[in-house]
Amino acid sequence: MDLEARLRETMDRRTDGIGTRSMPAGTMAHVRRRRALGLVVATALALAFVVGVTGLIRLAADRSTLQPAAEATAVIPTPEPDVTYVTPAPFANLGPGEWPDVESGGVDVPYVDRETGGDEVLTDKVVVASGYIEGIEWSMTAFRVDRSNAGDPGSGTCGELFLGDLGDNGGVRFCTDVAGDSGQRDLRIAGTSFGTGPVTAYTGIVSDRIDNVVFDFAVGSRETADLVNGPKALDARFFVLFVPNDAAGTVSAVDAADARIASEPLCVSGPAPQEEVTMCGNGAAWVASAVSSHPG
Numbered sequence: 018m019d020l021e022a023r024l025r026e027t028m029d030r031r032t033d034g035i036g037t038r039s040m041p042a043g044t045m046a047h048v049r050r051r052r053a054l055g056l057v058v059a060t061a062l063a064l065a066f067v068v069g070v071t072g073l074i075r076l077a078a079d080r081s082t083l084q085p086a087a088e089a090t091a092v093i094p095t096p097e098p099d100v101t102y103v104t105p106a107p108f109a110n111l112g113p114g115e116w117p118d119v120e121s122g123g124v125d126v127p128y129v130d131r132e133t134g135g136d137e138v139l140t141d142k143v144v145v146a147s148g149y150i151e152g153i154e155w156s157m158t159a160f161r162v163d164r165s166n167a168g169d170p171g172s173g174t175c176g177e178l179f180l181g182d183l184g185d186n187g188g189v190r191f192c193t194d195v196a197g198d199s200g201q202r203d204l205r206i207a208g209t210s211f212g213t214g215p216v217t218a219y220t221g222i223v224s225d226r227i228d229n230v231v232f233d234f235a236v237g238s239r240e241t242a243d244l245v246n247g248p249k250a251l252d253a254r255f256f257v258l259f260v261p262n263d264a265a266g267t268v269s270a271v272d273a274a275d276a277r278i279a280s281e282p283l284c285v286s287g288p289a290p291q292e293e294v295t296m297c298g299n300g301a302a303w304v305a306s307a308v309s310s311h312p313g
Contacts, residue, residue: 105186107291109151109214111262114236117216119259121148121243127156128184130177130305139163142177143248145255150216154182157220157257159247162192170196171302174253178209178220179305186213187294190302193222193253198299203227204270204279205300210262212295212306215288219268220257221300228273230256232283234266242268262288 111117127147142158149155156179162172171192179188191207206221223230223244230242242256260283269280284297294304 105181105213107213107215108153108186109216111151111214111216113263114261116261117151117214117259119148119150121146124148124154124156124182128154128179128182129156129158130179130184130188140248140250145176145245145247146257150180150259151214153180153186155180155257157245157255159251159253159255161251171300174222174247174251175302176220176222176247176255178207178218178257180211180213180216184305187211187304187306189218189220189294189296189304191221191298191300192302193300195300195302200299201279204230204268204281206268206281206298207301208283208285208297209301209304210285210287210289210295212289212291212293215262215291216259217262217264217285217288218257218259219283219285219298220255221298222253222255223270225252225254226272226278227254227270229271229275230258231269231271232258232260232266233269234260234264234283236266 109117124147127144129142129144131142139161142160145157145159147154147156157176159174159176162175164172171190171194173193175190175192177188177190180186189207189209191205193202193205195205203224203226204221205223206219209218209220210216211218219232219242221230227244230244232240232242234240240258240260242258244254244256247253247255262285264283264285266283267280268283270278272278281299285295286297289295292306294306296304
């Protein structure tokens with residue numbers, strides 16, 4: 018299927034059954050507009066013109082200073098005259114304790130976020146894992162960030178997890194170095210609730226001392242997350258595990274002798290509202306929530 022046909026199919030699917038909603042009063046302006054790779058955006062805008070839609074406004078991220086293990090939230094953008102905003106329809110209906118349906122692999126062209134003004138990114142974003150969750154695409158990239166600043170508190174070796182074939186269900190960035198957290202570096206995690214599911218994910222980076230990442234849940238079960246190698250220049254390994262929305266417990270990094278090197282709590286307190294993405298954890302740098310725009 019060519020690019021134009023794929024985008025047309027995606028837009029038709031995204032607009033089926035989705036209602037609009039007005040912006041809430043007092044939405045904070047700490048939001049930065051994001052866009053996908055220029056070719057994709059240009060093509061999408063051209064298609065939108067053909068079908069009479071004004072266009073697509075990409076992801077918006079609220080990047081606030083992170084406190085360790087505290088939750089932060091990305092919300093929809095500041096209102097603009099004559100524009101209403103929509104969020105993707107929920108794609109999952111998970112009950113308490115229910116595990117999401119997750120597949121690894123099978124994505125032809127995994128989404129890679131191309132950030133406007135991302136001068137701090139030193140290396141290209143490389144896809145290290147991708148698949149499907151509850152029928153929609155997910156993708157994880159790895160790269161290096163030069164420095165942290167007021168808007169981007171994460172630096173060092175970083176990764177991003179996005180949901181949706183165009184990243185339109187939001188994303189999270191996680192890094193080895195996060196402003197305000199000077200703790201251990203063997204296990205850096207980001208707990209994330211994607212409100213358009215809602216679904217919950219724990220993703221992160223481990224040092225070369227670590228052989229396995231083990232999740233011990235309060236209900237008594239245990240799961241081991243698969244570790245995937247990043248690009249050779251980063252010398253790091255990454256992981257992601259999608260869990261029940263009400264999961265509680267701990268995640269531990271263990272060495273080859275099964276000795277526990279580091280441990281962190283499962284910090285997501287509950288599902289995020291539909292239009293939001295929330296994050297927590299010692300490696301969480303920022304979150305991005307997706308919106309689309311239509312004439313008011």
